[in-house]
Amino acid sequence: MxxxxxxxxxxxxxxxxxxxxKYIDDISLSGMMHGITVRSPIARGLLKKIEYLPGVNWDEFITVTAKDIPGNNYVALIKKDQPYLVDEKINHPEEPILLLAHSNKHILEKARSLIKFHIESLPPVFTLEEAIKQDPIIWGTNNTFKSYAIDRGDVESAFKDAHILLEGTYETGAQEQLYIEPNGVIAIANEKEGVTIWGSMQCPYYVHKALVPLFNLPPEKIRVVQAETGGGFGGKEEYPSVISGHAALLSWKAKRPVKIIYDRMEDMVATTKRHPSKTRIKTAFDKNHKLIALDIDFTIDGGAYATLSSVVLSRGTLHASGPYFSSNIKIRSRALATNTPPHGAFRGFGAPQSLFAIEKHMEFCARELKLDPVKFRKLNFIKHGEILGCGQLVKEKIKLNSVVEKALIESDFHKKRKAFVKTNKNSPIKKGIGLAVFMHGAGFTGSxxxxxxxxxxxxxxxxxxxxxxxxxxxxxxxxxxxxxxxxxxxxxxxxxxxxxxxxxxxxxxxxxxxxxxxxxxxxxxxxxxxxxxxxxxxxxxxxxxxxxxxxxxxxxxxxxxxxxxxxxxxxxYKAPSHIVWDEQKYQGDAYGTYAWAAYVAETSTDTRTFETTVDKFWAVQEVGKVINPLLAKGQIIGGVAQGIGYALYEEVIWKEGRMANNKMSNYIMPTTLDVPEIEVHFLELPYSYGGGGSKGLGELPLDGPSPAILNAMEHALKITLRQIPMTPEKLMAQMEEINK
Amino acid sequence: MRAYLPDYSFHRAKTLTEAFSQLEAGAKPFAGGTDIMVLLDAGALPPDNYFDILAIKELQGIRSTKKALSLGALTTYSEIRNHKLIQSNFPILCASAREVGAIAIQNRGTIGGNIANSSPAADLPPGLLVYEAQINLISKRGLRTLDYTKFHLGYKKNELQKDELIHSITLKPEFQKHHHFWRKVGSRRSQAISKTMIAALAKVNRKRIEDIRIALGSVAPTAVRCLEVETFLKGKILSPSTILEAKKILSRDLHPIDDIRSTGKYRLIVSQNMLEEFLCGIG
Known part of the structure; x- marks a missing residue:
């Protein structure tokens, strides 16, 4: 069989x-101490002095500052800009300054309150607009971690020849991964044995790579073991390198095992989140409503250090034109620095941001052109033998139209679209149904x-x-x-x-x-x-x-x-010969293959309270061969729930660069009562270079829900919505704006 | 947990006498702890002496007579939502108890704690205001009874003296012919703290409003009874213009603010819309 x-x-x-x-906090080693991280109270400044106030016996504590680091004080990833511990410059709130260890984990909390940092504050940058103004410059020479430029055809002359030009700007917020198990590790580190880490993580070799320069040890003296891990969603891609380094530094000085487990509040306030983004899209159409030019400006907020922002930006850039064909394309993108904790990997990795923008924009164009949103999309879909925005020729057979048809049939899209308009007339609750079509490239980008x-x-x-x-x-x-x-x-x-x-x-x-x-x-x-x-x-x-x-x-x-x-x-791994990528021009076969999807959301918005609920959801996707249907379905359902959170509920409230709502009672993740029945359908076109014939599927359910849900709300309310999370407060403001 | 436990002391008072001596010594009562534990976990609870009153028999349970229902201060949300007489006579209290936190919180949290904590976002007070409950406070000096409307004095401030505990809440079942309306707007369908909520009662005779009581929560430093609107609506036959005028008047009773959960503007407009929803339902 x-x-x-x-x-x-x-x-x-x-x-x-x-x-x-056994999860990491289930493990206890003999002689083990507990560690905590004492963090910066402000966004930007210079650390002048650390004062240890009376109230505990400080001799009982192991304290580690930047001066105790045996090797190099940077978290090795892509750039070397992020220190393990603040030496002098503070670049974001909650930046680690001091580590404390003690065998009694409770007294650490008392000690934490007795640490006083003397800091000379410096002017911070909190928004993309401030980062662009470069006043002040907080990173490199221009507050820019990375930028990309893609040019194909002649966008300027296509705009001149266009029958109609349409423009829009779209924004997405930060999102917290909210894995069930917070970050945690145990370290044993000493000169004789080297460094061993057990921890909750996605990428043991990332941690390994980071610890080598931190301790200046040969690679074979570093060992990293993954403990049972309670979810990651990207949040345990790069961050475990930081907490592992901290525990190892404490252990190195203590000469005893050290455990660090973050509580939920620390995990939310101090670790990475999805990059907020802003995308301006200009499109030109000919008189047959064919897309003839696409000009996209895509900006993401990377936070205080480079971490993975350049790669997140790359994926967002390469997915920015969505599943549409245009012979003239111009894409400019950049990842900027702000004085917030670094943003990082999160399921979808830049694509949910840029796909939200293009799918919202195509919906907007359909409405402006008074066209059926499905017909309009189909007219502009990429076809076999055409070139995607990233410059990739579609060589494989694609089933985009079948995926869309399946979603329309299963959701009874066209009938509901008409019916809701009638039933909405006499009801304070307005129902809508909306579609989003998209693709996602799996595996690492390009080469x-x-x-x-x-x-x-x-x-x-x-x-x-x-x-x-x-x-x-x-x-x-x-x-x-x-x-x-x-x-x-x-x-x-x-x-x-x-x-x-x-x-x-x-x-x-x-x-x-x-x-x-x-x-x-x-x-x-x-x-x-x-x-x-x-x-x-x-x-x-x-x-x-x-x-x-x-x-x-x-x-x-x-x-x-x-x-x-x-x-x-x-x-x-050896690259299949069909993959050709030009790193210089940033053009070519960005991904070995793509999964293609069409998602439909049915929503109700109560116009008295501006609350929107998703009543039903259909997720249809072609993902190559489905390896394990039950796990695949579960992953789509869980992801759609997370996508519903991204679209409607989950808002990070920033105050002076710090997450102010770092609790599960005020960072609003949808509960089971807020998540509807989610229907999942797979179409299969086995990919011969994928394990078992598979393509990727885990990211799709973060790409599709937010544009599908907002498109449904637009259908119900007859207004244009361009940002997520679309909370009731924001929706009310938008509806007031229109009624003026 | 961000607190150093040895800095706190915690005792259990088994009788009222023990409780009174704890109060005299300056200790703070603990009646379920669903608010206190959140602060403790966040390191936001100042070290102090606390005493648990959950074992005190006199403060437990629901007692009913023909004329009144008495809810001991230690009555839990679960007891409220499951009690037949409360369900039939005071449905708003059941509905609001059902929307507090999660089941575990409803099993643990008490009406006395909810009231004494005096948060404007507490779920039970608007219902108690419209049912015109009475609150009984006990101390060494004896029992005293107040109209519940007089109990809350401001944000986290109330009539409770340093030597007093909440003893019970008394409710008179005289609303069988009223419409009972409750709506809480939180940030999601469960496990949510309210952004605004309305409790309202009305008795309508041949389209004319004979009696009306309206209270809102989360829109002022305390839950508020909206007397100006009530006075305006009493005796009126509802029409679209009356409803519009009532919505305008309502804004005078409310002082909503911007905070981490919502905006003042949202709270005001949604409160007005909920009033409209209520009035449309009784007309």
């Missing part, structure tokens, strides 16, 4: 259900995968079981299960014969980070190839024939280990 395509049960599901799975050159391995045990060795983490999304399904099929054995080894940099190869749906599509393929490599070894050793049974395979493995030795298969 084959396992790919079946809803195999989660490998780790049993231990999670029984409460046996990113080639640069990563990921390696995956599989290994037989003396008992004839197969272990999968990768650095890709199970964070709730199903890594363990889908890898096991793919390996079982590649080896023609049973799902229960496969074990996935806990990611530990001392034992697993670097198969790259657990991000961008690359685990399933890219690393899944490597797992398959490594499995075939192992099988080939058995065949070459004449222990196995080309056709075999499960029993024969198991005994062949046992025999090989007994007679020859270690039995391991491995595979390293």
């Amino acid at each position: 084959t396992w790919v395509g079946k809803s195999a049960l989660r490998k780790e599901g049993d231990s999670k259900l029984r409460g046996q799975a 990113g995968e080639t640069f990563l050159a990921s390696i995956a391995a599989v290994k037989a045990t003396p008992e004839g079981k197969i272990e999968i060795l990768t650095s890709n983490t199970e964070i709730g999304q199903g890594t363990n299960t889908i890898f096991s399904q793919m390996a079982a099929d590649a080896l023609n054995i049973d799902f229960s014969d496969i074990e996935v080894v806990q990611p530990d940099t001392a034992h697993v190869p670097n198969s790259g980070p657990t991000v961008a749906s690359r685990t399933c599509m890219i690393v899944g393929k490597l797992v398959e190839q490594a499995s075939k490599d192992l099988k080939q070894k058995l065949i070459s050793a004449q222990l196995l024939k080309e056709k075999y049974t499960r029993k024969e395979f198991i005994s062949a493995c046992k025999k090989y280990i007994k007679e020859i030795g270690e039995l391991k298969g491995s595979s390293q």
Whole structure:
């Protein structure tokens, strides 16, 4: 039998259900101390002095400041601008200044209140507008972490020839990942043993890379182990490098294990969020309503340090034209610095921002042109053989129209669109239905995968079981299960014969980070190839024939280990020849493939309270082969719920660069009562370079809901909405504006 | 948790006498703790001496006679929402108790604590105002009874003296012929703190309003009874222009502010719209 395509049960599901799975805060080591981070109260300034007020016996505490760092004081990622601890310059509220450890975790809270920082404040930058003005300059020479320019055709002359020009500006807010388990790690660090980290994380090798310069140790003296992880959504992509470094610095000085666990408030106020964005779009149409020129200006707020902003910007830029074709395209984009905590990775990684803008803009254009929004979109959809905004020729067959048709039929779109207009007339509750169409490229951008050159391995045990060795983490999304399904099929054995080894940099190869749906599509393929490599070894050793049974395979493995030795298969990523990318022009095959989707939202807005609820949601997508239908459906449903939060509820309230609503009672995430029934439909076009034929799917449900929901609200209320989160307060203001 | 627990002391008072001596010593009562624990967790509760009153029998339970219903200060939201007589006579209290936090909070939080905390965003006070409840306060000096309308004095300020505890709330079941209206607008459908809420009662006879009571929460330093609107509406037959005028008058009773949950403007307009919704439903 084959396992790919079946809803195999989660490998780790049993231990999670029984409460046996060990999350980082379940682990305690003998002699372990607890650590906390004391942070900057202001957004920008110069640290002059740290004062330890009386009230506790300071001799009992381990204190670490920038001066105690044995190696280099920067968090190694892309740039070297972010310090582990403030030396003198403070660049955002809640920036780490001082670390404290004590064996009694409660007294640390008292000590925290007895730390006084003497700071000379400097003028800060909080908004994109202030960052552009460069008054003051807070980062580099012009407050710009990165910018991109894409030019194709001649936008200026197309604008001159246009039948009609339409322009709009769209804004998206920050969003908190809100994984169930906050950030946490345990560190053992000393000169003899080096540094070992256990923690909740997505990317053990990112942490590894960051700790090498921090301690100036050779790579083999650093070991990073992923503990069971309660969700990430990108929030545990780069941030664990920071908290791991902190715990390790305390442990290095204390010569004892140190645990740091953030509480929810600290996790919300101090760690990364989705980049806020602002997008201006100018479009030109000919008299047949064909898009002839697209001019996009896309800006994101990166916060105080570069972190991953350049890459987030890249993905946003490359998705900015959506699933539409225009022969003339101009895109300018930039990631700017502000004095807020750095924004970072979050499910979708820049694409939800720019896709929101283009999908809202296309809806706006349809209305201005008095066209049916579906017909208008279809007229301008990208087709096989045409070139996407990023310069990528669509070489594969695409099923965009089928995806859209499925969404329209399942939601009864056209009928409802007409019916609601009638029923809305005499009701204070206005119903609407809206569509969003989009695509998402999985895996690293451009030559990113080639640069990563990921390696995956599989290994037989003396008992004839197969272990999968990768650095890709199970964070709730199903890594363990889908890898096991793919390996079982590649080896023609049973799902229960496969074990996935806990990611530990001392034992697993670097198969790259657990991000961008690359685990399933890219690393899944490597797992398959490594499995075939192992099988080939058995065949070459004449222990196995080309056709075999499960029993024969198991005994062949046992025999090989007994007679020859270690039995391991491995595979390293090589870019398929169809992927060509020009880094200089920033043009070409940005992604190996794309998933295509059409989402429909049905909403009700109460015009007395301006509250909007999503009544029903349809998510239709073509994602290559679906590896595990149950997990895939669950991931879409969970993501749509998160997308509903992004569209309507989740607003980060900034005060002086600091998140003021860092509690789950005032940062409003939708509850089960706020999330409707979500229908999920998959269309399948297997991608031959993806594990099991898969493309990526995890990001889609963050791309689609916000434009679909706002398009539905526009249908209901007959107004133009251009920003998220569209809270009742903002909607009221917009409706007042129009009634004036 | 951002608090250093050894800096706090916590005792349990089993009798009123023990409670009175705790009060005398300056300790603060703890009646479920659903507000206090939030502050403690955030490190925003000043170290102090606290005493738990949950075990005091005299303050527990719902007692009913023909003429009145008495809710002990330690009556939980869950007890309120599940009580048959409250359901039939004071449905607003059940509806508002049902919308407090989550089930765990409803099992733990008490009416006395809710009132004593004197937050304008508390869910029960608007209902108590329109039902014209009486509040009974107890101290060594004895029991005294106040109209609930007189209890709240300002933001987090009330009539409770340093030596007093809330004993109970008395309600008279005399609203069987009234329309009862409750609507809370929070930031989501459950687990939400209110942005504005309205409790309202009206008795209508041949389209004419014979009796009307309106109270709102989260729109002023305390929950407010909207007497100007009530006076205007009493005796009137509802028409679109009367409703429009009532909405205008309502704004004089309210003093909503901008805060982390909403804006003053939103609170005002939505409060007016909820009044309209209520009035349209009884006309």
